[in-house]
Amino acid sequence: MIFIRNESFREYMKYYPIAFYLLAINLMVHLLNLLLGDKLLVLGRLYFNISYLGEAELWRYVTSIFLHADMQHLLFNCFSLFLFAPSLERLLGHVKFLTLYVLAGIMGNIASKIWYDNILNEAVVTVGASGAIYGVLGAYIYIFVYHRATLDLLSRRTLQIFLIIGIASPLIPLVFGGGRVNLAAHLGGFITGFLLFMLYKKMKLRSKSK
DSSP: OTTOOOOOHHHHHHHOHHHHHHHHHHHHHHHHHHHTTSHHHHHHSEEESOTTSOTTOTTHHHHGGGOOSSHHHHHHHHHHHHHHHHHHHHHHOHHHHHHHHHHHHHHHHHHHHIIIIIIIOOOEEEOOSHHHHHHHHHHHHHHHHHOGGGSOHHHHHHHHHHHHHHHHTTHHHHHHOOSOOOHHHHHHHHHHHHHHHHHHHHHHHHHHHO
16 A cells, blocks of 8 residues: 555655655744744735735745644645655656655645636635645555556545545535635646646656657
């Protein structure tokens, strides 16, 4: 089962350094934000259709990936990253995995801009690693669809559960109240992860055929 994590702390840090440092950054940024009274959240989050902040602040498309609205938001994303990132990092390599993760997060934010700015014309503030996390899920769904034989039964079942949770999670605020879920970021990140993993696979096949 590729999603069982039984490494020690040192082994996890050694074998999956990108996943480890992404987790560490998310946790440290959230702690620092709490200590500073949400100042980091204000500085780094994305604003759509809010006039006092210009759209030229492109760095927010990156900084918002490492910020979270509350502890529940942080823990869900960190748990998903802890569980699913290591196997993908091992499969792709450190650089390709980091590229997929960050690009999925950025494209999730760009999808949010298109949705809220150009379609809904709605004022929205958004943060979170969900776009990047859904990029990881998109990569796994590509494996599940096109290379299912490489996954054991338990790994396939775990992916199915993760997908169900991913689809169902936007419904939770509707049922129990609370903040809204940025579906555009989820979808943008998911598509990016799926397509980028497909590109990686095709590049690998081409290099083997030469």
